[in-house]
Amino acid sequence: MEFTELADYEISAGTLTEWLPCAAEEAWRADPRPASYIHEAHLRRSAGGRGGSGRESWLGTAFEVSGPMDTETFRRALQRWIDRHEPLRSHATLAAVDEAVGGVVRRTAPPGKVSVRFITHGRAEPATIREHLHGLFDDYTTPHLWPAYVFATLEPDPGDETSNSASSFTVFFGADHSIIDGYSIVLVSSEITALYEEERTGRTAELFPVGSYIDFGASERAGSTQLDDDHEAVRIWRRTLAECGGDAPAFPLPIGHRPARVTPQQRLSERWFDDAEATLFAERCRDAGAGFFAGALACLGQAAADLAGAERFRTVAPSHTRTGPMWAGALGWFVGLRPIDIDLSGDPDFVTLATRAARELHDTRSSARVPFDRVGELLGVPIRPRFVVSYMDVRFVPMAAQWPEWNARALRSRSYTHDVYVWLNRTPQGVNVSVRYPDNTVAAANVPRFLERTCELMHRVVDSGPWAAAAE
Template sequence: MEFTELADYAIPAGTMTEWIPSVGPHASTPVLAGWQPDDRPTSYVHEAHLRTSLASPRRGKESWLGAAFEIDGPLDKPAFRQAVLAWIDRHESMRSHASIDEDTGELSRVTAAESAIDIWQVEQERCEQSSEVFEHLQYLFDEFTSPLAWPSYAFVTVEPLPGRGPDRITVLFAADHSIIDGLSTVLVAHEISALYAEAKDGTAARLFEAGSYLDFGVSERRVHAELEHTHEAVVTWQRFLDEGNGELPAFPLDIGTPNGHHTAQSGLSAWILDAERADAFSVSCRKTGNSLFSGLLAALAVGGAELSGDTHFRTVTPVHTRDQPQWASSLGWFVGLCPVSFDIAGAESFGSIVAQATEQVTATKPVARVPLDRVFRTLGTTAAPRFVVSFMDVRFAPMAEHWHDWNARALRSKQYDHDVYIWINRTPRGVNISARYPNTETATTNVHQYVAALRRILDEVVDTGTATLPDRTARGRRLDAAASGPVATNQ
């Protein structure tokens, strides 16, 4: 499943219906009506996100993730409404709201019981142009998915104009990052499709039981209530920060000068390996006792050294914290961060670099279970990630084999920061890479060169079982790499 911005998804012209949750006196019993006080705390990352949003001029706008997919038409609106309500009852985080008092800084929460939610069904006028649909969706998702208000999420269905293509309904969903992560977006298409089929045709949804993200927050707080400077996670992150003079690593190539906080970042998405070649690359990695992810990190390190001359590869990579079976199907922000640092100078083979990557990830992955905000609070630092590489193998996610037929895609909001994020997903179709980066000519050129180098290295490993390592004249190869031009994208 590709991970891109809304602008890169083919939205049809047609009629939109917004499906907006509400809490009120419509509930089945007076006890269920309205919000109930809830003393469960947020997760650490949720609290950090709330406080950052309050301090930001954007006030939590444009910090959403989402999904888009198609279902067979015509749309059965009562069945879709029933599906969304069942989904909200299934996930407690979707009927709970945490807030921070701006005067006292106190954190509090209210939660609605199951069956206490209703849906506002807002019918929009028919749009003759797909651009009109896009502009409305972009505004709705940017303005109404703030973590500072409830609901911080929304569904929209788009019924195509009669006679314009197949009778397929496009379903779009967006939620603030505080209540969902990348894997959560992958689950949405399957769950809503299954619950819709159950409501429409009586086909049992057969969804796995999902634990509550609110209970995860309680567990996380209990485990990490005390964090000493001698804790492994604190020591590891301090060492990592010291390597970067107090800063987290930046993208290995120049990305230009920051142009303020008013210009949205650029992005790219490309399929860099098909399914067969992804399997071949994985086999090459496994032959040395390592994983495909380690192979990708090794290839990124080699590519960075070729283009920059710096053999020291440093990045931050997300690691899921769904460490109990009840969290597997839950929606929430189950993500920690893992520091990655290794030097490929003197490496004898590509395989030895893959082994270095494995050794580093194995050593530092356990610290990702300790929330980074908790660690940095102990260290007294506010350093922010500037170069992040994320990897997910989603081939075995529920109904992943249908994503292509459903035109399913994970979505992200626009961003305005001076950083580079790379997401690499292994899907049933192969390996896809997405990136966002500053909207500067320098960043655009260098990020495309970096991805082109990665693709070339992966192809070399697939074709030969190894990759050519950069020599001491690597810095001079920039001009050769530049000749390859921008990466062709498949959006």
């Protein structure tokens, strides 16, 4: 599934309907479970910003469902999905006391207490619909209000050729990052489609049970209370900050100055490999004793050496924290962060670099298992990632083979930060790469150039085999 922005998703003219979760005041119950570290930190970072809007922190998805829209059936499917995932029925807010140390207050509604109402708008053209969806997601996906998520559907004009099916409708979903992560997003289309089909036909959805991210966050917090500044994860981050001048690793090439005026970042999304090429690249990596991500990091590192003369490649890599089967299909922010530092010295060949990258991923795994914001507490400094490289293999997500047929995409909000994020996603169709970077001429020249060189190196591994010396 390609990760992109809503602006890049093809939208047809048609009729838009908003689907809005709601619950009576008496449905809510006080819930003593704390927020996860990353959720609470997100609440604090976003407090007071632009009226608490979610403009910089929502994730979402869009996908088509075949057949005409059955309004009541779809409403029941959404309510069942909300019942399935407790974070959609729970809300945490900063405590009213001293917000520097105050923690959060949580309220949760039991299953069956959240209903969904809908508002249908008149027919509109694609530009109007896209603008409306942007506003809808920005308004609803703030972590400081419930619901921090929203649904919409688009029924295209009869005979519209931009839809994959002559009779279909498109589902849009957006949620604040506090209740969903990149892996959660790729689960949404299959689950909602399965529940809709069960409601429509009686065919069992066969969704396996899932745990609650709220329980995960409470357990994570309890398990982190005994950490101290001598923990391995803290030592790894302390060393990284010291070697990077007090900050997280930066992009290896200049990306220009932070603008005085807040400007949305630029973006690009490309298909680098088809499935056969991705399989061959994985085999080359395996022959080198490394995994796919380690091989990709080797090529990223070599690109940094080629273009910037770098002797080390540094970045931050997200890693999932779904440690048990109950979390495999759960919605939540199951993400840890690890600093990556790969030695580029000695004119290494691909096998050497891939081996070094694999060793680094192994040696830093403990730092991804500890809540990132807890590490920051122990170090006494806020750690803000500046250059992130994310890798996800989503080939085995339920119904992943149907994503092209469903025109399914993972969506992310616009970003206004001064950093570079790279997402490499391996799907049944191959490898997609999505990137966002500052909107200035320096970044616009250097980031695509760096990615182009990385892509060339990865294809060189596939086409000619691992390079024997530093790539020219």
